[in-house]
Amino acid sequence: MKLLEDGVPLAELSIERIARTAGVGKAAIYRRWSGKEELFVDVVRTAEPPDPPLPGTSMRDDIVVLLESLRQRGLVTRTSAILHNVYAQMKQSPKIWAAYHDAVVAPRRRVGLDVLRRGRDNGELRADLDLELVNDLFVGPMLVRAIMRPDADLPEGLSEQIVDTVLEGLRPVSSPSVSSPTP
Amino acid sequence: MKLLEDGVPLAELSIERIARTAGVGKAAIYRRWSGKEELFVDVVRTAEPPDPPLPGTSMRDDIVVLLESLRQRGLVTRTSAILHNVYAQMKQSPKIWAAYHDAVVAPRRRVGLDVLRRGRDNGELRADLDLELVNDLFVGPMLVRAIMRPDADLPEGLSEQIVDTVLEGLRPVSSPSVSSPTP
Numbered sequence: 504m505k506l507l508e509d510g511v512p513l514a515e516l517s518i519e520r521i522a523r524t525a526g527v528g529k530a531a532i533y534r535r536w537s538g539k540e541e542l543f544v545d546v547v548r549t550a551e552p553p554d555p556p557l558p559g560t561s562m563r564d565d566i567v568v569l570l571e572s573l574r575q576r577g578l579v580t581r582t583s584a585i586l587h588n589v590y591a592q593m594k595q596s597p598k599i600w601a602a603y604h605d606a607v608v609a610p611r612r613r614v615g616l617d618v619l620r621r622g623r624d625n626g627e628l629r630a631d632l633d634l635e636l637v638n639d640l641f642v643g644p645m646l647v648r649a650i651m652r653p654d655a656d657l658p659e660g661l662s663e664q665i666v667d668t669v670l671e672g673l674r675p676v677s678s679p680s681v682s683s684p685t686p
Numbered sequence: 687m688k689l690l691e692d693g694v695p696l697a698e699l700s701i702e703r704i705a706r707t708a709g710v711g712k713a714a715i716y717r718r719w720s721g722k723e724e725l726f727v728d729v730v731r732t733a734e735p736p737d738p739p740l741p742g743t744s745m746r747d748d749i750v751v752l753l754e755s756l757r758q759r760g761l762v763t764r765t766s767a768i769l770h771n772v773y774a775q776m777k778q779s780p781k782i783w784a785a786y787h788d789a790v791v792a793p794r795r796r797v798g799l800d801v802l803r804r805g806r807d808n809g810e811l812r813a814d815l816d817l818e819l820v821n822d823l824f825v826g827p828m829l830v831r832a833i834m835r836p837d838a839d840l841p842e843g844l845s846e847q848i849v850d851t852v853l854e855g856l857r858p859v860s861s862p863s864v865s866s867p868t869p
Contacts, residue, residue: 591777627857629856629858629859636827636848636851639826639827639831640823640851640852642826643822643823643826643829643831644819644822646826647825647826647830648822650834651829664819665819668815668819668820669823669852669856671857672852672854673815673820673855674812674854675809675811675812675813676812
């Protein structure tokens, strides 16, 4: 973390230099991490907000919490020069990006798909939907704002707004039961 | 293009070197482009598939065409080493990224928002929706697949599937009019 704070580029972060900065031998590092990639991914995970527990009250509520954690990560990345810098550098190293993907991104995606599967089983989702696509429908809008458009708004309530709008659809309600109360 | 094909990094692409490769003087370059950023953005636009004409038959059809062009761009980027390389390098130069954003991304976004406004006016969209959000709901899932997950499927029909699923919503149809035909 100190080396990253000092602005040392990822390419120059050798295990040797990390060990020297930490005042330990290289062997001490290799006892915990098999290489630079694994160590780096661990550092990033420590800097990121932790993954939140899911309330489990409904698919809708769980997805809101998952999107909310993406929103928080987006906000943190905007204010944390280190994280911002780290993500940018990570993308340029296919090996580190793959390690981050396997350790962080893929497990999160699996959690999301599990939530959607429960939603399909309990009737919150139509049974005919492709869950991989549904996952992208929820996650895509938040990722686009949080990562691809660093100037975009990430207001409070955005997670709920995305989830409820995607669930509801965009078409005008054509049936006469527009204002009928639901239990 | 030749310099990019030869793998010359963006940082080394000076106007001087471009002029030398093209066998012209620097003044000839500066008569058409005010600087390296503008020239580079023009090169990228030439390499990208052109923006498609909109059918104008409905908001739904226009949005499908806009997503389809993102899908095509994603496919081209996967097969074109030059474009892939160029995007990666562009992201690292805030000045060039800003020039590309102003020349390409922002106009496309304005076209999308115009289409959505027409859809709200003609009743394809509910009147209470935030069109900036609606735009992200359509574009986000495609961008996530095309750009952020280079291993994700971009099958034919994906544009239609995203647009129709987002319009329809994900909830089971609860009214008895499930199979009623619509004109």
